[in-house]
Amino acid sequence: xxxxxxSPTETILASLxxxxxxxxxxxxxxxxxxxxxxGFLILLIGAIGHQGIGAFSQTEIALxxxxxxxxxxxxxxxxxxxLSTANYRAVVRATLGEIFPEAMRKRRDRRKLTELVSIGAGxxxxxxxxxxxxxxxxTMRVWAPADDEVDMLFxxxxxxDSGRFTGKQLEWLDxxxxxxxxxxxxxxxxxxxxxxxxxxxxxxxxxxxxxxxALLTCLALSFPLGxxxxxxxxxxxxxxxxxxxxxxxxxxxxxxxxxxxxxLGLAVFLGFMGLARSAPLVGGMVLALMTLPTIIIVTRASxxxxxxxxxxxxxxxxxSRMQAxxxxxxxxxxxxIMTGTIIGMARALGELAPLIMIGMVAFIVDVPQGLLDPxxxxxxxxxxWADSPERAFxxxxxxxxxxxxxxxxxxxLTAVILRRRFERRW
Amino acid sequence: MDMSPGxxxxxxxxxxxxxxxxxxxxxxxxxxxIRAHEVTALIGPSGCGKxxxxxxxxxxxxxxxxxxxxxxxxLDGEDIYDPAVNLVYLRARIxxxxxxxxxxxxxxxxxxxxxxxxxxxxxxxxxxxxTVASSLERAGLWEEVKDRLDAPATGLSGGQQQxxxxxxxxxxxxxxxxxxxxxxxxxPIATARIEALMDELRQNFTIVIVTHSMxxxxxxxxxxxxxHLGDLVEVGDTDTVFTQPVDPRxxxxxxxxxx
Numbered sequence: 059x060x061x062x063x064x065s066p067t068e069t070i071l072a073s074l075x076x077x078x079x080x081x082x083x084x085x086x087x088x089x090x091x092x093x094x095x096x097g098f099l100i101l102l103i104g105a106i107g108h109q110g111i112g113a114f115s116q117t118e119i120a121l122x123x124x125x126x127x128x129x130x131x132x133x134x135x136x137x138x139x140x141l142s143t144a145n146y147r148a149v150v151r152a153t154l155g156e157i158f159p160e161a162m163r164k165r166r167d168r169r170k171l172t173e174l175v176s177i178g179a180g181x182x183x184x185x186x187x188x189x190x191x192x193x194x195x196x197t198m199r200v201w202a203p204a205d206d207e208v209d210m211l212f213x214x215x216x217x218x219d220s221g222r223f224t225g226k227q228l229e230w231l232d233x234x235x236x237x238x239x240x241x242x243x244x245x246x247x248x249x250x251x252x253x254x255x256x257x258x259x260x261x262x263x264x265x266x267x268x269x270x271x272a273l274l275t276c277l278a279l280s281f282p283l284g285x286x287x288x289x290x291x292x293x294x295x296x297x298x299x300x301x302x303x304x305x306x307x308x309x310x311x312x313x314x315x316x317x318x319x320x321x322l323g324l325a326v327f328l329g330f331m332g333l334a335r336s337a338p339l340v341g342g343m344v345l346a347l348m349t350l351p352t353i354i355i356v357t358r359a360s361x362x363x364x365x366x367x368x369x370x371x372x373x374x375x376x377x378s379r380m381q382a383x384x385x386x387x388x389x390x391x392x393x394x395i396m397t398g399t400i401i402g403m404a405r406a407l408g409e410l411a412p413l414i415m416i417g418m419v420a421f422i423v424d425v426p427q428g429l430l431d432p433x434x435x436x437x438x439x440x441x442x443w444a445d446s447p448e449r450a451f452x453x454x455x456x457x458x459x460x461x462x463x464x465x466x467x468x469x470x471l472t473a474v475i476l477r478r479r480f481e482r483r484w
Numbered sequence: 485m486d487m488s489p490g491x492x493x494x495x496x497x498x499x500x501x502x503x504x505x506x507x508x509x510x511x512x513x514x515x516x517x518i519r520a521h522e523v524t525a526l527i528g529p530s531g532c533g534k535x536x537x538x539x540x541x542x543x544x545x546x547x548x549x550x551x552x553x554x555x556x557x558x559l560d561g562e563d564i565y566d567p568a569v570n571l572v573y574l575r576a577r578i579x580x581x582x583x584x585x586x587x588x589x590x591x592x593x594x595x596x597x598x599x600x601x602x603x604x605x606x607x608x609x610x611x612x613x614x615t616v617a618s619s620l621e622r623a624g625l626w627e628e629v630k631d632r633l634d635a636p637a638t639g640l641s642g643g644q645q646q647x648x649x650x651x652x653x654x655x656x657x658x659x660x661x662x663x664x665x666x667x668x669x670x671x672p673i674a675t676a677r678i679e680a681l682m683d684e685l686r687q688n689f690t691i692v693i694v695t696h697s698m699x700x701x702x703x704x705x706x707x708x709x710x711x712h713l714g715d716l717v718e719v720g721d722t723d724t725v726f727t728q729p730v731d732p733r734x735x736x737x738x739x740x741x742x743x
Contacts, residue, residue: 296549297549365586367582367584367586368586368588368589369547370544370547370582370586371582371586371587371588371649371652372588372598373544373547373575374542374544374575374579374580374582374653375575375576375579375598375599375602375652375653375656376572376573376574376575376576376579376599376602376603376656377572377598377602378571378572381602385598385602386588390589
């Protein structure tokens with residue numbers, strides 16, 4: 059390669075194009091790698107978004123409901139007990155009968171007609187009446203949710219000739235549409251309801267609430283414990299065989315599969331301590347076990363990254379070790395600690411496996427109001443809906459994933475913003 | 485080695501000081517007296533143990549886990565390695581300025597006020613303002629920063645940062661100030677300012693300085709101690725050490741043949 063007759067300058071000059079090509083190649087590899095990663099990300103988000111977007115709208119049918127006193131409150135007492143157990147479904151059926159009198163003659167036709175409207179229509183009427191009993195006796199137009207099969211038909215997911223509808227049903231739907239009684243509206247039920255067997259009524263609120271309470275417990279336990287443990291290990295503990303052992307164990311714990319923490323939670327929190335099954339409190343405790351090693355490791359790394367000269371300066375002025383840590387080291391490590399904590403929380407938010415073990419994978423209709431109410435969580439909801447046979451749950455699944463991803467993005471953004479904010483101090 | 489007891493009572497006395505880092509011995513039976521209101525320079529080639537000795541004087545070596553100190557070091561006759569000694573009190577009496585300027589990432593004011601604050605030396609806000617101003621003034625930094633006390637200390641130049649660290653140290657009103665190569669990262673102009681400052685400060689404080697520069701030792705100190713490979717080779721008045729060194733190793737170092 060090297061010609062002894064060439065001067066070094068010539069050799070260097072001759073090698074330049076080769077080096078430039080190597081640089082360009084390397085540059086290209088980098089861009090290609092980012093491009094492929096971005097491509098997959100867009101594919102993922104695009105696919106989920108395409109599938110899930112439908113869940114944010116819902117087909118509704120306009121009904122001119124007469125809230126007949128003889129049906130809802132025959133005794134006229136307006137007793138809330140009577141009002142909440144009254145047969146609102148009958149009112150809905152009667153209203154449909156006014157639109158299609160011919161369908162009311164045969165029992166089979168009557169059933170087929172009533173099927174078109176979700177049973178949620180009755181529940182929503184009940185809520186209206188309970189909120190304002192003065193509505194009884196009045197006639198008003200309400201937009202009732204259509205049954206999920208009807209919804210799928212109008213969204214174009216199922217075809218008319220799929221065999222899911224009888225000819226009469228299709229005829230009725232066509233008439234409703236021609237009369238302007240069918241619309242597609244924003245699906246607020248998805249954000250205000252808990253889970254349901256009926257896809258058109260199923261909502262994410264219960265899962266969001268469960269996730270919120272579980273994460274709250276997780277944060278309240280793992281953050282103080284993790285930060286205190288890390289401060290002690292990094293700043294105060296002597297270096298000896300015991301602390302080495304503790305350190306190795308913490309690093310190993312961070313790599314333990316999360317389902318193992320679920321088993322531990324099942325054995326200790328449910329079995330030994332006898333805490334409530336399916337409760338976000340227990341879910342949060344299990345997630346805290348999982349997040350704790352992460353927080354300890356991140357906090358130790360952040361404390362370690364603070365230049366020792368700062369600590370020496372404080373100690374040299376006569377600060378105690380605790381003062382040096384509280385006044386100088388810890389504030390400088392805070393951005394790193396917060397970023398690590400939020401990323402740990404984001405991981406806990408998406409975790410399903412440990413929750414399976416402690417019974418948080420369950421069909422729960424009521425929105426949990428506290429730490430001890432039975433609850434599910436966002437990833438659990440995705441799992442349950444993905445497993446459901448009704449076709450309409452496919453788009454619910456994708457929509458739940460969108461909600462989960464939105465939370466993750468918000469949490470990661472918060473981490474970035476907090477880091478920027480605190481790092482900008484000097 | 486120090487043959488002048490009785491004439492001036494030493495501020496700090498070290499007798500038979502041995503320092504080990506793990507199994508390696510860094511200082512070997514060092515005896516040294518440090519007189520009050522003088523600048524004592526510790527000189528010697530890299531790795532000779534002069535910084536190690538300096539850090540024994542305020543027990544900064546305690547922070548290094550593998551470091552072990554034995555021997556007897558006394559401040560005004562009190563053993564500073566006595567288990568009953570309160571380190572916070574000791575380090576408030578013996579301040580330190582480090583090799584690299586290490587201001588806290590806070591404002592100039594907060595840097596100087598930190599020591600007095602943790603020791604409760606200022607009774608009121610006005611008292612604290614006064615302490616900060618006088619400390620900065622004595623460190624020769626006041627004129628440059630008086631209009632931006634709230635500005636971040638890390639925005640100052642290297643020389644200004646080092647003078648800020650000196651102001652921070654003297655704000656606690658220690659009796660002794662230890663300086664570990666305080667000018668090694670500074671340019672000649674900043675160095676000259678700090679040297680002039682040391683001469684003023686010795687009116688009120690006892691100063692021990694570690695330096696690589698023999699010229700600096702000659703300029704600022706009254707007494708010089710020469711360390712070599714963990715031994716204290718020679719100590720005496722600076723003029724004598726530089727003009728008539730007793731030990732051949734001192735002479736070789738001063739004339740530039742070793743180190």
